[in-house]
Amino acid sequence: MSTVIVGGGITGLLLSYSLSDSLVVDFKGPKNSMASLWTIIPPLCGDLFGDCLRSEEIYSTLCNKLGVNFKKVNVIRSSEKKLGGKIIESKEIKELEPKVNLEYAELFDNGMFVEGPQIISSLTKDINMKKEMVKKIVFDNKSISYLETENGKIRADQYIFTLGYGIYELIKGLYNIDVNYFKGHLIITMKIGLKGILIVNDRIAVEGDNLYLNGDSKPQQDQSIDYEEISKTLKTFSNVIGPITDKLEVKVGFRTVVPTGPIVTRISDNAILVGGHKLGFALAPILVEKAISLLKG
Ligand SMILES: Cc1cc2nc3c(=O)[nH]c(=O)nc-3n(C[C@H](O)[C@H](O)[C@H](O)COP(=O)(O)OP(=O)(O)OC[C@H]3O[C@@H](n4cnc5c(N)ncnc54)[C@H](O)[C@@H]3O)c2cc1C
Numbered sequence: 001m002s003t004v005i006v007g008g009g010i011t012g013l014l015l016s017y018s019l020s021d022s023l024v025v026d027f028k029g030p031k032n033s034m035a036s037l038w039t040i041i042p043p044l045c046g047d048l049f050g051d052c053l054r055s056e057e058i059y060s061t062l063c064n065k066l067g068v069n070f071k072k073v074n075v076i077r078s079s080e081k082k083l084g085g086k087i088i089e090s091k092e093i094k095e096l097e098p099k100v101n102l103e104y105a106e107l108f109d110n111g112m113f114v115e116g117p118q119i120i121s122s123l124t125k126d127i128n129m130k131k132e133m134v135k136k137i138v139f140d141n142k143s144i145s146y147l148e149t150e151n152g153k154i155r156a157d158q159y160i161f162t163l164g165y166g167i168y169e170l171i172k173g174l175y176n177i178d179v180n181y182f183k184g185h186l187i188i189t190m191k192i193g194l195k196g197i198l199i200v201n202d203r204i205a206v207e208g209d210n211l212y213l214n215g216d217s218k219p220q221q222d223q224s225i226d227y228e229e230i231s232k233t234l235k236t237f238s239n240v241i242g243p244i245t246d247k248l249e250v251k252v253g254f255r256t257v258v259p260t261g262p263i264v265t266r267i268s269d270n271a272i273l274v275g276g277h278k279l280g281f282a283l284a285p286i287l288v289e290k291a292i293s294l295l296k297g
Contacts, residue, residue: 001157001158002021002022002023002155002156002157002158003019003021003022003023003156003157003158003159003160003295004022004023004024004025004147004154004156004158004159004160005019005022005023005024005025005159005160005162006024006025006026006134006147006159006160006161006162006163006170007024007025007026007161007162007163007164007166007275008024008025008026008029008124008129009026009031009032009033009162009164009280010033010036010116010119010120010123010280010281010284011033011162011164011274011275011280011284011287011288012024012026012160012162013033013120013123013124013127014123014284014285014288015160015162015274015288015291015292016123016127016128017062017123017127018288018292019292019295021128022127022128023128023129023130023154023156024127024128024129024130025129025130025132025134025147025149025154026129026130026131027131027132027133027134028131029131031165031253032164032165032253032254032255032256032280033116033120033164033280033281034116034117034120034251034253035184035185035186035251035252035253036116036186036253036280036281037116037186037204037206037212037214037281038113038114038115038116038119038206038208038212038281039111039112039113039197039204039206039281039282040052040055040056040059040111040112040113040114040279040281040282041075041108041111041197041199041204041282042056042108042110042111043075043077043083043084043085043108043110044083044279045279045282048262048277048279048283048286051283051286052279052282052283053110054285054286055282055283055284055285055286056072056110056112058285058286058289059112059114059119059285060072060112062119062285063114063119066119066122066123067122068114068115068118068119068122069114069115069118069208069209070112070113070114070115071112071113071208072110072111072112073111073112073113073195073196073197073206074096074097074107074108074109074111074195074196074197075107075108075109075110075111075196075197075198075199076088076093076096076097076100076102076105076106076107076196076197076198076199077105077106077107077108077198077199077200078102078104078105078106078199078200078201078240079106079199079200079201079202080201082106083106083108084106085106085107085108086106086107086108087104087105087106087107088104088105088106088107089103089104090102090103090104092107093105096195096196097194097195097196097198098193099192099193099194099241099242100194100198100240100241101240101241102200102240111196111197113197113206113207113208114281115208115209116208116281117209118209130149130154132149132150132151132154133149133150134147134148134149134154134170135148135149135150136148137159137170137171137174137271138153139174139268142268142269143268143269143270143271144159144268144270144271147159157270158270158271158272158295159270159271159272160271160272160273160274160291160295161267161271161272161273161274161275162274162275163256163273163275164254164256164275164280165181165254165256167179167256167273167275167276171267171273174267175267175273177258177263177273178258178259178260179256179257179258179276180219180256180257180258180259181219181220181221181254181255181256181257182217182218182219182220182254182255182257182278183216183217183218183219183220183221183222183226183252183253183254184214184215184216184217184218184252184253184254184255185214185216185225185226185229185230185233185250185251185252185253186212186213186214186250186251186253187212187213187214187230187233187234187248187249187250188210188211188212188248188249188250188251189210189211189213189244189246189247189248189249190210190211190246190247191207191210191211192207192211192241192242192244193207194206194207194211194241195207198237198240198241199215200236200237200239200240201215201236202215202216202217203215203216203232203233203236203237205237205241211244213233213234213237213244214233215233215236216229216232216233217255217278221254223252224252225250225252230250255278255280256275256276256280257276257277257278258275258276258277261276261277262275262276262277262280262283262287263275263276264287264290264291264294265294266294272291272294272295274287274288274290274291275287
């Protein structure tokens with residue numbers, strides 16, 4: 001059975017990895033999934049805490065198989081609103097994170113970071129991919145007949161849409177769905193020797209090949225850099241780990257959020273829609289598992 005996956009972000013790529021012989025159609029490449037922080041932080045997963053823990057296991061197995069760097073790490077969190085972590089003081093914080101200056105913080109032992117660009121590049125290798133934009137979905141009765149792109153028609157037995165930022169544009173008018181978009185910035189800078197995940201108020205820092213910082217999330221759809229947010233993130237971490245000034249790179253990305261929760265649903269007899277959670281990297285393996293069991297009926 002031929003399968004077309006529209007969207008080559010982390011969700012589409014994990015689906016393609018799990019399904020033999022699929023075609024991925026993505027007009028730009030995984031722009032949003034490349035502007036992620038690639039962390040899984042179960043205490044921030046709310047009701048989906050268990051899913052986030054299971055996702056860590058799936059990513060661990062996959063990263064070991066693909067030779068992708070990842071680390072299971074402590075999460076040190078400083079914020080007024082507590083989430084039930086163990087409270088630790090500066091001496092213990094320094095033992096765990098010598099670069100971090102905080103008087104006290106919450107400690108969780110269940111975070112994970114995956115080197116995002118590595119997993120994306122590894123999953124993209126050897127897959128069947130077309131760089132085209134799907135402009136229209138054409139139906140024949142209750143099934144999709146074909147997809148129209150700027151270069152022609154694409155036909156398959158079944159279609160999976162993992163559109164991230166593109167959900168609303170392509171699906172509107174065909175399927176009734178409420179989608180909100182939240183703009184965020186990934187700041188990439190020089191490593192400082194951070195061992196685990198550090199959360200200060202709503203900002204998050206983690207280190208892999210580089211030091212990565214993020215945390216802002218605003219209901220905006222324009223692609224421009226919001227320098228106020230960049231400066232707020234830098235100031236937050238400068239107060240805790242020292243000044244961050246070297247070789248800054250900033251990427252803008254969007255979280256796609258369906259207010260009722262992440263979706264894995266049939267939108268026609270031969271099509272499934274997948275996505276819609278702000279923690280789309282953390283939950284991708286779980287949504288992919290659900291999509292595959294839905295396909296199998
Ligand atoms: C700054 C930032 C930090 C983040 N940090 C984390 C984090 O630490 N942990 C976490 O869990 N989540 C995080 N997120 C959220 C996470 O990155 C996203 O939820 C996740 O990457 C979404 O993946 P996806 O595959 O569903 O969608 P996307 O990555 O958005 O992929 C969808 C793809 O579909 C393609 N597409 C769309 N429409 C069409 C069309 N009509 N035709 C062809 N192709 C199309 C797009 O080009 C895109 O490549 C963060 C987000 C941001 C912005």
